Amino acid sequence: MGIEVVVEGLTKSFGKQSIWRDVSLTLPAGEVSVMLGPSGTGKTVFLKSLIGLLKPEKGRVLINGVDMVNSPEKDIYETRKLFGLMFQDGALFGSMSLFDNIAFPLREHTRKKESEIRRIVMERIEVVGLLGAEGKLPGEISGGMRKRAGLARALVLDPQIILCDEPDSGLDPVRTAYISQLLIDLNAQLDATMLIVTHNLDIAATVPDNMGMLFLRRLVTFGPREVLLTSDEPVVAQFLGGRREGPIGMSEEKDAATLAAEAGALVPAAPRVIVPQLEPSPGLPPRQAVTRRRQRVMGMIDSLPPAARSAIRDTYAKNARAATLTMPPAGSGA
């Protein structure tokens, strides 16, 4: 099963530029979480801080008792092996075939024989739907295929925590839908803890168990997906509605005068509908995170805002009805 990641009071700046302050959240073990946020709010910096590649000035990132900010470098290095990372552009070596790219972490970090490496690499290539393309160079395939190759490479060391930085960037809506399904399928197969950074509203609406949003140097919210999807915080509503009206401007933050002018002319946003979360593809095992998440969320339900509470109760009631409908009738012998 995936491992819980506990982030406490994380604060990061570059020189005088503050990126975010006092970020605290827990990525529940084996669940899928999404971090949203306008461009430049430090989502990639957050991912890099989780694996100890960037050092926040304050706070802790606890994984199996190791603090990825303050522990000795050798402990951080060892713990980093639990992660699989998928970068925005796939980050593949241009002169190596897809096979060699995907085999790279195994050749670099393990002493496995070439035959064993071949078995693992081909298995991962099959999982991401790239069978037949293993001999190609990254320059000879599409952006979507490069992303999937990047994902296959992130999977070869059997990661327990998977971080994906904008898995949808540069993809058309159909390819993005495939990537969304692939992420859910991977979660069903590996039961790994996953954090996906994205701007994509379809991924946000259909993939995660939990969602958070970074804006104006702080974590606006993080929790069960229903909390963000029903939130009436102006910044969340604007982002999820994909609207120009609201606190997010072209250069992140609008000035007070523009906001006041907009407030007068604001058309009420359409009510948001919560679409069902994706299920694993037929033939795959159910996601183990589902039962754990349900227990966890029902345990905290009284502390959530009323709109989120009723959305969660609705979702679980619908799931229960669906489960009853698919049960064979009593006495049918099926």
Ligand SMILES: Nc1ncnc2c1ncn2[C@@H]1O[C@H](COP(=O)(O)OP(=O)(O)OP(=O)(O)O)[C@@H](O)[C@H]1O
């Ligand atoms: N190594 C670095 N040194 C200095 N500044 C940096 C460094 N890495 C990132 N930054 C700055 O931190 C800010 C946040 O960058 P980041 O890439 O994390 O944003 P993001 O939310 O992932 O954006 P996008 O959605 O556009 O990818 C930017 O202003 C960027 O210039």
